[in-house]
Amino acid sequence: MPNKQNNKAVPSSIGLIILGIIVIAANLRTPLTSVSPLVSLIRDDIHISNTLAGLITTVPLLAFALLSPLVPKLGQRYGVERIIMIALLSLTVGIVIRSLSGAANLFIGTAILGFAIAVCNVLLPSIIKRDFPNKIGAMTGVYSISMSLCGAIASGISVPLAANAGLKWQGALGIWGVLSFVSVLCWLPQLRSQTKQTTTASQQMASNDVNVWKSLIAWQVTLFMGIQSMVFYVLIAWLPEILKQQGIHPNQSGWYLSIMQLVMLPFVFIVPVIAGRMSSQRLLVVITTILLLMGTIGLLYGSSNMILLWIIMLGIGGGFAFSLSMMFFGLRTENAHQAAKLSGMAQSIGYLFAAVGPALIGYLHDATNSWNLPLFILLGAAVLLFLVGIGAARNRFVDSKIVASCHGKDDKYVWQNYGDH
Numbered sequence: 001m002p003n004k005q006n007n008k009a010v011p012s013s014i015g016l017i018i019l020g021i022i023v024i025a026a027n028l029r030t031p032l033t034s035v036s037p038l039v040s041l042i043r044d045d046i047h048i049s050n051t052l053a054g055l056i057t058t059v060p061l062l063a064f065a066l067l068s069p070l071v072p073k074l075g076q077r078y079g080v081e082r083i084i085m086i087a088l089l090s091l092t093v094g095i096v097i098r099s100l101s102g103a104a105n106l107f108i109g110t111a112i113l114g115f116a117i118a119v120c121n122v123l124l125p126s127i128i129k130r131d132f133p134n135k136i137g138a139m140t141g142v143y144s145i146s147m148s149l150c151g152a153i154a155s156g157i158s159v160p161l162a163a164n165a166g167l168k169w170q171g172a173l174g175i176w177g178v179l180s181f182v183s184v185l186c187w188l189p190q191l192r193s194q195t196k197q198t199t200t201a202s203q204q205m206a207s208n209d210v211n212v213w214k215s216l217i218a219w220q221v222t223l224f225m226g227i228q229s230m231v232f233y234v235l236i237a238w239l240p241e242i243l244k245q246q247g248i249h250p251n252q253s254g255w256y257l258s259i260m261q262l263v264m265l266p267f268v269f270i271v272p273v274i275a276g277r278m279s280s281q282r283l284l285v286v287i288t289t290i291l292l293l294m295g296t297i298g299l300l301y302g303s304s305n306m307i308l309l310w311i312i313m314l315g316i317g318g319g320f321a322f323s324l325s326m327m328f329f330g331l332r333t334e335n336a337h338q339a340a341k342l343s344g345m346a347q348s349i350g351y352l353f354a355a356v357g358p359a360l361i362g363y364l365h366d367a368t369n370s371w372n373l374p375l376f377i378l379l380g381a382a383v384l385l386f387l388v389g390i391g392a393a394r395n396r397f398v399d400s401k402i403v404a405s406c407h408g409k410d411d412k413y414v415w416q417n418y419g420d421h
Helices: 014-026 036-046 050-078 080-098 103-131 136-164 168-174 176-193 199-207 216-245 250-276 282-301 304-331 336-368 372-392 400-406 411-420
Strands: none
Touching (some): 036 050, 036 136, 103 136, 136 168, 216 250, 216 304, 282 372
16 A cells, blocks of 8 residues: 555644635635626626627636646645645736726636636645545535535625625626635645655655556546536526526526525535445435436426426536535545546546537527427436446546555456456
């Protein structure tokens, strides 16, 4: 078994690092979810087209896809704590630039904050794997609920801040720079606790390294992350329009979208805790699939009087799927470095799916003038999520040799099962 302690940074205080993780997680969706309700105000104020307005939410997702594979190497070379601090400072700068007037500032700031969030997205799971190896489920739950709750709050208060509080769209977006600056202050103690890897530790890391891009189970985790991301962002983008086709009033459809996000919250905390106590998470994958299938079938064929039930099923299913995708980074890897590499790979592909999904679904709707085909696509996505999820939920690491040795199997077992990975 590799020595996990040689390259572990000893946090100055366990409470401080938990606080740092919570506050950083709070920043990972708020700069994104605060934009969507303000798109029309931004478009009309700076006179941009609907196409450019749509890019405001697409640019960060593309930034995630481009940078995520590079982040683990940066963390390994310069130190995870230092790279996260640079990302948080960049996030604050990006939010400030984005809130200035002008289309150029809007997109430059959006790109900067997208790259910054990508860094934190990739490295936070590795921090949890490194510093809380026996509490991965609980810490992933805390991290997930902080991200989801603050993201939901940002969606709800953006328009009131812009219109009722008189901050305009610039102030409603810029105010989140305060939260990112607070995260900088909360992360400062971790810079003092960062330790450099010794030569021996680096050699051990190299000897136990694995190319996740050649691991079957890593691809299964990656596809699970990608498909659930696509489903989530498609629903975020188009659920109100889908509900309008069902005869739901526009104001009411907006509330249903909020309800879908709110019902996710308990499950993004509970599911990781349960998953962390299971040797295999296949049962949770089955539950996830059933919920997503039933919710989508309900939208297609169910009674409009039961819309709330379908929305709740989609919300719970989405909460299960997101939580499992986050948990797999820690559960399917043997050390923090592998967790960072798997997180980088999965989030790169995952957010590429997320960026393409809403546009593809919108195109299919325009081509057919109906939401039926897009909903059938979501049904197919749920089935694919099940197929890759069953593989990702196996009690295996991305490096089968390490798994076999952990379970005390002999060399024959390792050789026979190597192809499964």
